[in-house]
Amino acid sequence: MGSSPRNLLVLLYDGVQSLDVTGPVEVFAALGHFPGRDAYAIRTVSPAGAPVRTSSGLTLVPDGELEGARPGPGTTVLVPGGRYCVDFEPRLTDWLRAHGGGAERLVSVCTGGLLLAEAGLLDGRRATTHWNACERMARDYPAVTVEPDPVYVRDGPVATSAGVTAGIDLALALVEEDHGRDVALTIARHLVVFLRRPGNQAQFSAQLAAQTALRDPLRDVQQWISEHPGEDLGVEHLAARARLSPRHFARAFRAETGVTPGRYVERVRVEHARRLLEEGGEGIAQIARACGYGTSEALRRAFVRTLGQPPAEYRRRFGAPRG
Numbered sequence: 001m002g003s004s005p006r007n008l009l010v011l012l013y014d015g016v017q018s019l020d021v022t023g024p025v026e027v028f029a030a031l032g033h034f035p036g037r038d039a040y041a042i043r044t045v046s047p048a049g050a051p052v053r054t055s056s057g058l059t060l061v062p063d064g065e066l067e068g069a070r071p072g073p074g075t076t077v078l079v080p081g082g083r084y085c086v087d088f089e090p091r092l093t094d095w096l097r098a099h100g101g102g103a104e105r106l107v108s109v110c111t112g113g114l115l116l117a118e119a120g121l122l123d124g125r126r127a128t129t130h131w132n133a134c135e136r137m138a139r140d141y142p143a144v145t146v147e148p149d150p151v152y153v154r155d156g157p158v159a160t161s162a163g164v165t166a167g168i169d170l171a172l173a174l175v176e177e178d179h180g181r182d183v184a185l186t187i188a189r190h191l192v193v194f195l196r197r198p199g200n201q202a203q204f205s206a207q208l209a210a211q212t213a214l215r216d217p218l219r220d221v222q223q224w225i226s227e228h229p230g231e232d233l234g235v236e237h238l239a240a241r242a243r244l245s246p247r248h249f250a251r252a253f254r255a256e257t258g259v260t261p262g263r264y265v266e267r268v269r270v271e272h273a274r275r276l277l278e279e280g281g282e283g284i285a286q287i288a289r290a291c292g293y294g295t296s297e298a299l300r301r302a303f304v305r306t307l308g309q310p311p312a313e314y315r316r317r318f319g320a321p322r323g
Helices: 018-033 090-101 110-118 131-140 166-177 181-190 216-227 235-242 247-258 261-279 285-288 296-305 311-318
Strands: 007-012 041-046 077-078 105-108 154-157 158-161
Touching: 007 154, 007 311, 018 041, 018 077, 018 166, 018 181, 077 090, 077 110, 090 110, 105 110, 105 166, 110 131, 110 158, 154 166, 158 166, 166 181, 166 216, 216 235, 216 247, 216 261, 235 247, 247 261, 261 285, 261 296, 261 311, 285 296, 296 311
Parallel strands: 007 041, 007 077, 077 105, 105 158
Antiparallel strands: 154 158
């Protein structure tokens, strides 16, 4: 951590996802508003230095040519995701294979992780990418340990993130690493993203991670769970709301949502507790009761099991500053 000058080299190419570029770049660029801190020197490059057309139709004009770029100590290389059909742009993968290892940090956003994998830079490492590309990464690059759930994964000098906005979460985490928590949180508030998600948080909310049930009674139960996390959410009570027997309800819920009722309830409760820890000043015991855990210890076990850290540590790292 410190204020020494750092460089950010951003790779551009035809079909790149514009938000994968602009989201993280806005985070790093915001450091320039902090007096006494050296801003990141941000440079964009593309093959032959040509303007690129993004997947949404916008045109981005790079600062220079990819071919002459040589990352070194103090340089973070950012590889955004984009639209791939069959083949990768060979100039990108060749450059990454030849020069990517010279960077201090390699960072990918969304399907940019596939470019790193194609260049062999993820071999022997843990990585993630957009949920829709995780199966492809695991199939095509067996030397990579793919983790489909987290919003981002750090493995040594390489950091990979999930779909689009997860790149902002990862960029904020890197700014915190370089310049401290207060700076990162101030940037988050400035960009109105409020607070960062921890890397091991799931890519989806509980409602998105599970499928929506086909039948109205089960969909209604899903909605009721999300609105009443502190209620008795045992299978018997939920089955009664759906007017089904407990056994029939449990089978149907899992068949239509892909998770058991108990697992779904835990996801909703942890998600609700996480928001309360981030946003408010309630005590942990009070939050535990509000989320249906009853005791602080039950909440602590659920957090460690789901997020890998206890509630107090989560609040310390991701809670809104007080006062």
